[in-house]
Amino acid sequence: FRPGVMGEGMVFADPAEVRSALDAGMVDLQARIKVRIRGEMKETTVGRVILYEIIPEQIPFDLINKIMNKKELSNLIDYCYRSCGDKTTVLLADRLKDMGFKYATMSGASIAIHNMVVPANKKDIVARADKDVLKIQKQYMDGLITDGERYNKVIDIWSQATEKIAAEMLTGISMEELDEADGVKRKVESFNPIFMMADSGARGSAVQIRQLAGMRGLMAKPSGEIIETPITANFREGLTVLQYFISTHGARKGLADTALKTANSGYLTRRLVDVAQDCIINEDDCATLDGLDVFALMEGGEIIETAGERVLGRVALEDIKDPFTGEVLVEANQEIDELLADKIDRLGIEKVKIRSVLACKSRHGVCARCYGRDLSHGHLVNIGEAVGIIAAQAIGEPGTQLTMRTFHIGGTAKFEEHSTLQSRHDGTVRFVNLNTVKSKIDASSSSKVGDLVVMNRHGELHVLDEQQRSRGKYTVLYGAHLKVVDGSIVRKGELLAEWDPFSIPILAEVDGAVKFGDIVEGRTMQEQLDEVTGLSRKVIVEFRGADLRPRVSLKDKKGKTAKVPGSNAVARHLLPVGSNLVVSEGDVVGAGSILAKIPRETTKTKDITGGLPRVAELFEARKPKDFAVI
Template identity: 40%
Template structure:
């Protein structure tokens, strides 16, 4: 066997007949499989033990030699080698064909490879191969031409006329003769000459032919190997036959297909031996050809061969293709042992790094560890005894299990795994029952809830796997979301509500204005009922020594509530005392307005102070982010656990609940509705008099009702008591929002019809009053549409993620700095006047490409190639700077990846990215995972000025697939000034004239399009004239790549951010860069590239470098924008492309070219079973020897305090 990890690359090519014979262990001569009585394989049949190896370990067929003692002996009676039965998975056989046949992939694929090589049409080839026409292989001195087709009748006439002066042949033999006679080099020279003069169709066909001929010339493949003389037979264990209950057999379809080929081949041999009539032999040859076609790719030509129940049989091609094929089912995803699954329930008492594992499940998962430990502790005498104890669940087992699982993390996974946080590591805690307990804060990352969700558990076995799980995957480590760098473990629901209730303030509560000398005294006063949780009291600041107050503040009273004192106790020391949900309070200090001097009339001052808003969900998220920034992971996860406990405790104490009494009737509602009805009547009257069109009437009616609903919503907001339970739930961000409340207490409003357009009859009732029958029915459309939308969206979003992962899976951080001199000019992304993404969000965590100076003082804020931190980012924005040139993935020069400087900070850790990080996969997951939150609909703006604008998920797909967008905008091809805009009423268009620097251009635009330019505006090439989406390929043609990249980035950000989803720019940059990797060569100069071929940008630069070094002319090319599907299939790795889509086409092409896969990406390495070249699998991390560096005393560090830990270790060494 090959040593699995001992090769750098893998090559594919055409197999010559001799090669196929050299693989084989013997010829299969009979179609039989196994003997029906003895159930042993038939000799020389498809399962023959002599060819493929013994069916039982170390036992020959006749039973003469048994046991491993005889290993390697070939039995003299039955001829079977005594060896392991697993050789039946690797040994191949072969079948010698009585007549050659063509390989259907090379003849039928698009384009037909055989057709291109021979310069014949696929139809002509089909006639020859399937015995309909003869082909002239050598014309001799006759007037016939080579490759001329002759019908049976013409062939007989010419034979009669010219005798043996010419050679003609039929079937695969004829094609083989033509292929053998082909002089590839001469053809190539001829085609190169033709290219000098040819144009149009002729030229493009010549280029395609030249491409294929070059491929055969450069690889060691011979064209005649596309014709098969001998067929390989795959090992029997890969096409098994198993006995079912009741004595019947289930067999792989391949056995049926092989059997048909062998039967027909044997019959043909017999007919040839008998000198059967010519026509019978030809028919048999055609049937053999069809049988081989069905074996290789059933259904590719003609009707598929079917098995019982008219089911098409699965051929060799089907074994590779699709989700159930070899690549995706068995190589990219495998079933693993040491895993289990169960329903999840909430584990509110767990720590951030723990999960509850059912005892029985844990025992089964950790069985080998427990057994070893039982033997080592001498509780069991041997492994067998230990196994028995475990299976019987002996009393002695449980203590051992407790010790075994201590500090042995397990992985928890919830399907669908949309991003890397869908698999995290936790330390197991044994629990009774059969359900896995999950920490409530881990739910958001998994998108899990406890309504019956299931999760899978996996056990990392080796020490390395355990170390990786603990260091990289522990639940307590994954605080930030890789897509935007914001905390993913924010409290939700009850936890939010409890903390909101805890930090509320109220007027005139029991004991308002009381003074306390210490925190404990204030809490005691609350516990004894002297003050309320929400009472505003004054506490001496001196009793809070750990908080960063100013010297002035330390001599004063702090006005706060008992609830806030309790809330602040969970915060780390040195973190500012939180008295209000403001950024200043979070980052710097408690504002001075909450401090009172000694001797002040405290109750009076407090009663005049305005109430402060409590801390809602967003504020808690900001607090977590700030704590993470200041104190790193360990402290944050401890604080999160404390926040969770506090939330649960006080949401229970608050007793907040929902009853019908919480929904009060709105007095203004009848008045608002009356006014709306009056307006609608007026609009309808205007329409009846013919003053407005139907479309305008509809749009106005819709507008009136929307306005009425908004008015009711506003009235509700003002009338709502801040202590209303439902208000508190929605205001805190725990559950629900104002529009839910509007539907409960106001009106439901307008509904959409099944067609997607809005019905003009609104639902004026609300849920408290109850709906009429008609209203009930109208609202069901929306509900039904919602359900179907969600189902479709999930599939669409998953497929988008799959394509994104595929195109970017080989993008890995490969080096420190690529040394590029280019960058990206970052400004705030705006649509109209609305800021979609502010400048600060775009530059934080990126390296500056050029030094940034203060525009007034000229002092340096950030140096070139220095990372822009939050503080520096704020300084830049405060200085009024509107654009910064940053290092960007767009302009990175690293091949097969990105460098650290161009990527910047890793959003998941908040620190600089490490070499080896698989940033392509992270980018794909970050863009794909929120896909399900985007809308599916293309909105109908309805009425007058509107064409449908695509939004949400369809828009994201449109951008990444580089399709012609719906509602396309016209762009200008010249830079200049808008000279004139005139309307042509009869043609219903507007004509925009642009006076450029060199020439003047006019563009016709539909009359109802919304214009983006006016007369006198100055515009640049590629700017849109009207509203709509720009076609990216058009933009690339008229403008430069820089403008296209910025446009694509802006559009993706708009699609996501308009739906409230934030994604880091760098993820989109990684994707867009992958779409712009190829160039199309226009003039090859003195390089070896063919004109019109698509080639990788790096390879193009290399070829040009070679040409220039040898004093030749470089090639010229244009950048090509590929959609992600196309880009995935154009990758250098044939394994990655074949496992993505169009498997047969990719493999056909790769085999002809003799392609080599250098195993650079992740998928290729997973497929062949090597470690992936990312993360700890990178070369730089392997072969690290552990060494002792002294003992660290007292302090225990988390992995994120590495630098401190290293300093501490150095101190020890010095001691």
């Protein structure tokens, strides 16, 4: 709604009265009014009442009494299909289209240069990022980090700066200040056309607006690597010649990719169909007792998809109970519909056991209960449905479109590594099979002396509420520095752990003296000289002959290989190809110190086109080129 327009605060007896007031020009489309609908007084706007005229009567007014963006419109159509059947839905979609065209024309939405508002603190953010990059450069010159680490950290700094500017800019254009009659300034939702287009999902995305008024950000080379000097300008300010040249890289890559990958993707679809064509629904229930545990989908402490959203349309394997009362919400073998999925989310259930085709016991094909809902008409799948071919097309079809993803964004690279873990709830910390040691001192990381370092790979950290129920589970990476201890009380958003996202460490479990084994310069290890800094580092390289196993062991005071506390294992680590040694022979190290670092892959751009060859590789079951020693 627009504050302060004609007719604001008027009260109407019914929708017909609103229509006649609008036709008489007494009230504005976006005026906030009160109107009686089906015997209830609703606070709404004129436009929403007009929209309600074309909605079937089974649909409640509350479903459209909100900002109707793309997602809400699809919810409306979905609700209509479920409650009124397909004929009504077709008519509704048609009426929505006509009304949409009419009012979009009347709105006269356009784009002008002054709609693109560059955030005021953009210069500060860029300057701060420049400073951070210089710091990283200095660390590299002093030999504290390798060239690969420097590159990754620089990319990370610029990615975060771009995100920050984008966030500032979106907040800037999503709200506008109005001077009220009494001289008070009030912030209201803005009617900026660029913001409305992106926010409603009609055209453009936050990423594209960011390039208009934020900063273009990092660009990708044709090879997929990210160029580490970002384009700090945007299209509103205009690019310099060099920046324009760099940005053509990205645009050209998109076009070349599209042309090359169409054939690739078509071939992938064909192979998938060939493999999956005989996978058909053959029976209703195979009576298996196995299934999968489904959790909420997390990325860096943020919930991307809740457990309820993920199990919607699947069949429960066992009874799902209310964690507070023990009441059964969903019985075993019952399909989880929208209402039940909503209940699961409301009660904060973190783990749900569901039936899955991976555990189906049918002799031929799969059974309907393991498969779940047929998404094309919203109920349990019919017997005889060729689900294999549907799955093959679902994987193959995006292949052609997602090759164009780079091209839609205009070649800007999006990339961000997570290196911290924050609590999502208030509560008490409980360690679950976490082995930790107190770190001595480590110059290469920001951790303090006395931080606990995680020494195993499958440990978890739980946050419990007052009733000792788990509110949040976090898997903690090997080598992470914990900022809390077992039993400490944390608040929501508090830092629990941090780690280096760009390398996997190999840690010492005990105190001892370093002894190398099979590390022969020129054969298994090379000293690589960095031409820029003039410093050398020891890297394990590929070697011929299977009798060499490069390793680092820790010796105790008697000169024997030290034992890992709590087990009979010896403190000896095999080094994979590509590890950078951090210690030298004879060094005395403490438990929790880093012996070597394995650099993670240099980050390339994130889009599924990187994934297409990868998916094809999985289906071909090729041998990977970097295999691990287990």
